[in-house]
Amino acid sequence: MAKIMSPLELSTLRKELIQKSRSKAISITICSGTGCIACGSKDLALAFTKELEKYNLLGRVAVRETGCHGFCERGPVVVIAPSNICYLKVGEPDIAEIVAKTILENQIIERLVYEDPNTHQRLANLNDIPFYKHQKRVLLEQNVLVNPTSISDYIAVDGYSALVKALLYSKPDDIVKTIKDAHLRGRGGGGFPTGAKWETTRNAPGDVKYVIVNADEGDPGAYMDRSLMEGNPHGVLEGLIIGGYAIGAQEGYIYIRQEYPLALKNTEKAIQQARDYGFLGKNILGTDFSFDVIIHRGAGAFVSGESSALMNAIEGHVGEPRPKYIHTSVKGLWERPSCLNNVETWANVPHIVNKGVEWFRSMGTAHSKGTKIFSLVGKVNNTGLVEVPMGISLKKIIYDIGGGIPKAKKFKAVQTGGPSGGVLPEKLLNLPVDFDALTEAGSMMGSGGLIVMDEDTCIVDTARYYINFLAHESCGKCLPCREGLRQMLKILTNITEGNGNEGDIELLEELCELLTKTSLCALGQSAANPVTSALKYFRAEFEAHIQDKRCPAGVCKNLFCYEVDTKKCKACGACFKTCPADAIKWEKKQVAEIIQEKCIKCGACIAACPAKFNAIKKIHVKPVLQEC
């Protein structure tokens, strides 16, 4: 491939590509995000190709493996364009039928179509499914159209046109101004105005500057960045190149967690293709601007996602943060001005440059503009990735898009912002998704994890979970974070094990305040949020654990046990056969009995007990008091 040296060459190529794709009237897109691959989408493309070959249809129908479509719960997802028929949970045996009926005769196969759990209505069109209908997909839209390993696909959907606009028709200062005027705020969590950050680095003294993509998505329960890097790496890359031009950087870094192998692979490939096409390297598009990108793989440390820690890691040191009397945007990587933004932030840049400030500002609230991707997970019917305009209420996301809570359970809380965020109770469900509103409520936007909890989730256990995670991930450089988290974990563990004491809650509150006020970096400063918010909204649950030694949700292992209902047990022995711990006593024609000393409380027996008997139940118990 000869390098593209001018806008004309790019537009000619785009026209050719579009022409070529028009020759194929129908396209079948198969989601190949990690979720769908795990559900078995890997072999679908080949199976479709084979089946189409039988009917000699390959000239008319395109088969495309794309990035994540978002509806991971119902994967593998297959979308047939132009009619936008969306098939869910597609397996290899369905393929012959899809080709014979849908492709050849334009019939819809009811069985593979979305069924509304409440109305039982079947919805075939992608845009009618509530999960998609209430979204505003700007960044994720391209995920459905583009094969992430094909630069041609990206160019065909107007890819790299923003780069042309920036490099040839704008000055760097204009681009910075555009981003500033658009009020784009950092999608990584803090919500710092991106334009201001760019300006600082642009104006910082020095000739050598860096731009960095933070794809060290460490928040447990969030995978927006992963899906963007896997599904549309060119989108992020284009944003980064534009940023490099605007800021005056010559080199960019992409810091990806090595836990995301597919994202790594697709990004590496995208960089190579961009080099081949001349979007990276010397004299990009025939201008004076030269820029290249290097990938750095993260080795698994949550704190390395913090800006100064991340830069330390790229330099080959331990990824620990440093005090930021001088910001990294002035003195960052190798002591040079460095601009670090989150994946989603970079991905927004080409859209803003292309569609303009007004378009971007038309979405969102007064101080939070544009859209935000959330990973809607936990106890919710339609788990997956959703992109919504800022300002939408949490209720709308959870109930309209997410389809509510499964198994008719009661909603209890939603955690936003991952381990640095907080839990929000039902009464706050009308809260708009907005950087400032969420912070005010004691949580934060975070990078976009939305974890829904139902009545079977224990808030104390969840708080313990987060503190355990943070205590483990604390780098230990500053005392409040290292020691404070450890003490909080100790107290919370005691409470969940039924050994909580009067005064524990007050002690926790004191520690929370200490952490927030005295920690070195954002990890420690925000670490108390999960506990503070849990205490604020669910204090009664803590009290139940401490005073009554009771876990209302039946989660804390020390506070419940399994028991066989001797009246219901039909002595089938299913539980006996499945128990991995040998904790069930059973003989033919005799009712089973659980030996509590041996029971590891894995719940395998409940799952094994036939539903019609339903003979094993969870009961609350008080632990035998232990002298500490």
Next chain:
Amino acid sequence: MNPEQKKEGILKDQKPYLADVIVIDDEESMCEGCKQTLEAVGYRAAFARNGEDGLKLIETAHPYVVLVDLKMPGIPGTEVISRIPKIDATVVPIIITGYGTIDSAVESMKIGAFDFITKPFGPDKLLESVRRGIKLSELRKEQQIGDEREKAPKLDKHEVLLRGLTVLSESYSVDLPRQNFLDELKYLETEAKYHAQMLGQVKKEEKAILDVVQELRIVDEIVDRHNFQKNMLIQILLEIQATLRWLPRYVLKWVAARLDIPLADIMTITNFYEAFSLEPQGRHTIQVCLGTACHVRGAPELLTKVSAVLGIKPGQTDTTQTFTLNTVHCLGCCALAPVLKIDETYYSDPSLDEMKEIFKSYATQEELSWQK
């Protein structure tokens, strides 16, 4: 296979036919049954209906394991077993018989049988025994190769001395003081022995040392690819981890020397990041995701189950070195929560029985690839 041959059970006219397991039994149903069971899990199996044909088949098919019925017309089973070592000493005989008494078991072990299965038996019993037999046979084959190597003309002691002197003289030319050179050599030798011990492998010392040489060459290749750049340290360590599956002490020391970074600095990094393992890992890594989405959907229970099935705790490797169990903060597969990942494959909330099946399939797969 045409019906005629099937009836005969032996493939006389064919070109050398390779089989992993041969069944010698006069009962056709027995032969067919065993063959099907074995082939179902991927072994190549063949059978013969009497001792004579069986012995011929062993000569051409080079099996790992032979299943022999004790009571047969013609050459009796015991005779067949005693003749097997003369054909191929690495072949492992296993007895199948209806006379399941202690006496016949003892007798058959005496004449060189490896195991003893009493009729009637289920497929599990058969496969278990065959698997162990194949492992033994493989060991014997390795041993044989080693023995043959030993038979090759040995280096003369004086020749070795001269070679050593040459290397010593070369050490002067690279400015390596003699004592340092000898110390370093001694250190690497000690590490090699320790390494062999750590892996629980029966390795000869010279083989262990050669392994170390090979591994350090791999490390050098990786370091070289990154142009000896200090700032690439984490990337280099990640690649070594991916290749060797863990970071032995001598490798870290080697990297320290090659990049001119203090060993302490390298240790700080290997201890700080989760991706590095300082202990040998099993051939398959199981990661149970403890992300929040998984946590609220029952990851702790999943972990308890995995732990109970494998009998190991997180961070540990099972005794056969097949699986290492780890926990991970988030695999980014939240929609499938709770999720576990084995090597590169994700599994969404497997039930206890499914889990057992999955683990079993990895153990079998391993034996298959290991046969090739």
